[in-house]
Amino acid sequence: MPNTDDFRVKRIQKMLLEMAKGNFFYTIEPSDKNDNIASLVVMLNMVNEEIGAAFIHQGFANAHNTPQCIIQLSLILNSQGKVELVTNGTCSLLACMPKDLIGKQITEFMTEKSQKTWSKKMIKHLKRDRSETVLFLELITNDGLILAQDCQISVYQALDGSGQKILLNSVFFSKGEPFETGLPKNKLKVTKGIKEHKVTLSQEDIEMIREVHDMILNNLDKDLPSLKDLALQMGTNEYKLKYGFKQIYGTTIFRFLTQERLRKSKTLIQHSNLSLKEIAYMNGFKSAAHFSRAFRDKYGKTPTELRG
Template sequence: MNHENKLRISAIHQMLLQLASSNFQYRIERSEHNDEIEGLVVTLNMLAEELGDSIVHEGLRNKDSEILDIVQMSFILDKNDLIWHASQKGLEILDIDWKDGDKRAFIEFLNNGSKKTWKEFRSLGEGAPFDMDMVLSLKTKSHLILPKKMYVSRMVGNSDNEELTVVTLIHHTTHQQKLQDELRDKVMKSKKIVEIQIEKTKFENPKRSVALTQEDIRQIRKARELISKYPEKSYSPIRGLAAKFGMNEFKLKYGFRVLYGVTVYKFHTDARLRKAQLMVQYSDIAIKNIAYRTGYKSPAHFSRTFKNKYGFSPSELRKN
């Protein structure tokens, strides 16, 4: 196998790892080849796009969360387009090894098509401030492509040396005002529920009264994020999960019910089944293997739990 094909196979391997970890943002850069490897590249890119769209528009990954503007990465460039500063998130996403004093050209992290777009853009209106957006495809260290809309702002000072360009990637933005209003209402509702539940607990059982501090709420949210990200893992006994976030078992269980209206166990089960549903619906992985990959020790137990949740079995979903 020649060196180019080895790189193409390596990119496919990295893409599969990203898909397996529920990261559907990346794409593999297309080549001019017309072979089986290229066919697999096309298939994986389409699969990632379909999975990403289903999660964003149908809320399958986390039906309780809101879609908001998320700044994923930002870069500050000097007048020569050298990166002066980069956000930590951007470095992680692109898998960049950054050291103090590094100044690397921004164009290094673009694929060939985007390099041409960037050069054309930089040739327009040099020396003048502006704000605009464009679609660019960033290239990771593992040869994956991240096609995203970028917001580019050039800021000009009193001298040429003060010219800076800020490039920002926004992951998603939809119906922002409506979502902000819904988020505000949900926060206020949650605060009221917390107050009622605390008073109710104190009245019914003064020996077990609980007051959730802001730090408690932060740690409970972190526990929820951990379960959402890795639903295939086991979090039993709960006291082990509670200890990980610096609280006792009772406070974690109580806080989870107050903040999210479900028990830790039910939330974990729902998160695990949502991941399994995606894998059944959008992959050719055998159902028994999906059961094991989502943390079930028995395919039969997985099928029963799945049917109890959705009203149909995994095999019925796969057939349709």
């Protein structure tokens, strides 16, 4: 994992954003450096732990007035430890797309310490047809944050004869939405125009669309699949995904992606020393010309003019 000063600061920024959203289950892996950034990381982890513990305690003590969000990490692996199935919640937690997880070794997303723990413990459990245990694992997100959590590990034989499978589960407690969203609790009528394109969204549909929103924010450097393929990945249909997203967030999925890419690019131009080419690439723009044209259309200046 890179450990440059810029990367360390970016992890701190990402951690602060997650805390602002009410997610207190992430930490930053301490480095062996002894500088101001390292001290800030230690203090931030301590503050995060204290706030998270206070919120969880308050939630149990006063559950009616303090809503909790239970986020499930769940993966199915084959006996070699390769990911075969993954939930949408897991992708949101690890800030990646399903295709970035499926087919990969689970140890690729672990710290070195957890890789050793996994390799040592799973040898014994895979010798049995059925086995259950709890392992404390540290998973690394796409942003370099750490998910340190007790994970329930279940080894079982697949009914289709495909051999042993490993089920990895964990539960995260969160404060939930930090601000009032104004969304109704049961159903939301979605319309386009006056009487056209009526869709009924359940609470599960709304949560699914929020996951798409978060997935886009966490993967601005990647191209989205087609709406049809994205809907299939999220377990819904293209129609509901398309019009539901527009009603909740006021814009289309692909327009939102472009807006967020440009917004992040503007921040990096103003507050980083990255080259314009690097900024364009890391935000999903295929060419400097395309980036410059889109940026000028949005902000009235080219990236070069803004930085100059």
